[in-house]
Amino acid sequence: MAEHGAIIVYRLPPGIPPAQRVRFMENVWGQTRKAWGYTVRRHGTLEKVPLWKVGRGVVIVRVGDAPKVVEELERWKAEVRYWKVRLEPEESRRLAAAVS
DSSP, X not given: OOEEEEEEEEEOOTTOXXXXXXXXXXXXXXXXXXXXXXXXXXOOTTTTSOEEEEETTEEEEEGGGHHHHHHHHHHTTOEEEEEEEEEXXXXXXXXXXXXX
């Protein structure tokens, strides 16, 4: 039986300052920084959501997690579109592996 997911396509508005783009990436997806011999991990708000980053601005999530992801992206004024899709078994396994 096929599982359903949601494909989410987003982009930040044009003309957004580079510093704000960096803050978006840090706060939403998380980031590891290294400086002066130290490594600091900044955890993102969506880091705990099982997802598959397909490409730049494209992610696949479980249907139940889609509203949370869309809400967080829209909070950053991103243009967001999403669709419910049926996942092949291989894609479902890949999404399940993202949980662990």
